Amino acid sequence: MEKSKKILKVENLKKAYYSTSRTGESITYPVLNNVSFEIEEGEFVGIMGRSGCGKTTLLKAVGMLDKPDDGTIYYKDKDTKDIYRAELARLRRTEIAFVFQDYYLMDSLSIKENIMLPLILDEADVQESKKKCEEMAEKFAITDLLDKKPYELSGGEKQRTAICRALIYNPDLILADEPTGNLDSASSEVVIHTLEEINKKMGKTILLVTHDPIIASSCDRIIFLKDGKVKEDLKRTGDKEQFYNEIITNWC
Numbered sequence: 001m002e003k004s005k006k007i008l009k010v011e012n013l014k015k016a017y018y019s020t021s022r023t024g025e026s027i028t029y030p031v032l033n034n035v036s037f038e039i040e041e042g043e044f045v046g047i048m049g050r051s052g053c054g055k056t057t058l059l060k061a062v063g064m065l066d067k068p069d070d071g072t073i074y075y076k077d078k079d080t081k082d083i084y085r086a087e088l089a090r091l092r093r094t095e096i097a098f099v100f101q102d103y104y105l106m107d108s109l110s111i112k113e114n115i116m117l118p119l120i121l122d123e124a125d126v127q128e129s130k131k132k133c134e135e136m137a138e139k140f141a142i143t144d145l146l147d148k149k150p151y152e153l154s155g156g157e158k159q160r161t162a163i164c165r166a167l168i169y170n171p172d173l174i175l176a177d178e179p180t181g182n183l184d185s186a187s188s189e190v191v192i193h194t195l196e197e198i199n200k201k202m203g204k205t206i207l208l209v210t211h212d213p214i215i216a217s218s219c220d221r222i223i224f225l226k227d228g229k230v231k232e233d234l235k236r237t238g239d240k241e242q243f244y245n246e247i248i249t250n251w252c
């Protein structure tokens with residue numbers, strides 16, 4: 001059997017935010033304090049914890065959108081401190097994809113153009129890009145929507161469009177920040193099913209921030225954050241219902 005590989009290793013991560021009071025004093029807001037965990041390729045991992053506990057902060061650090069104050073993040077065994085401009089830009093464009101609660105689609109562009117946008121910006125071959133876009137749209141059942149504009153779509157359809165765009169470069173790691181946060185339960189179910197397929201059938205590693213224990217029960221593992229630390233790292237061993245109950249128990 002092939003040995004599983006680590007895609008992420010987070011070691012003693014620390015992050016605070018800083019501001020200045022009206023009287024000129026500097027104020028520190030510690031958020032992450034010695035967070036450590038590892039993620040193997042192909043895992044589907046949820047991050048949970050109360051509002052403000054640092055889930056998005058952690059996702060941004062892991063996605064190299066923001067620098068930690070201390071600690072080390074290894075992406076595929078490489079210390080991310082040693083990843084510089086051009087390589088960083090390439091990784092963020094092609095290997096690490098973000099999916100956000102607010103979709104970030106451009107209303108002036110069609111759905112097709114939105115999905116193709118990363119390739120358009122890279123001046124990729126137009127016919128190739130169209131082909132990739134159509135394949136992706138078929139996989140995620142939005143072929144009929146390709147000529148529409150984002151404002152003509154439901155929330156779930158917009159999120160599936162954003163997921164197609166995120167996958168256009170066939171990334172290895174998908175970082176999803178509350179991707180169902182703006183959706184009703186039926187649309188949430190479709191989106192989480194889409195992410196499950198991306199993980200199980202396409203083998204992509206997913207790190208998903210969510211408040212919702214039902215959504216979280218689709219993951220293989222949940223990392224609970226509390227007081228700036230990993231409070232619990234819970235692996236799924238049984239079916240979704242059992243995992244849901246375990247998540248609820250840890251949540252309370």
Ligand SMILES: Nc1ncnc2c1ncn2[C@@H]1O[C@H](COP(=O)(O)OP(=O)(O)OP(=O)(O)O)[C@@H](O)[C@H]1O
Nearest residue numbers: 017018029031049050051052053054055056057058
């Ligand atoms: N740029 C910033 N400057 C100052 N404080 C910030 C900044 N970004 C986040 N914070 C604060 O850091 C803390 C952690 O924020 P973060 O967004 O990571 O939490 P979260 O767990 O994702 O929250 P939520 O579940 O509500 O989305 C919060 O108290 C937030 O107000």
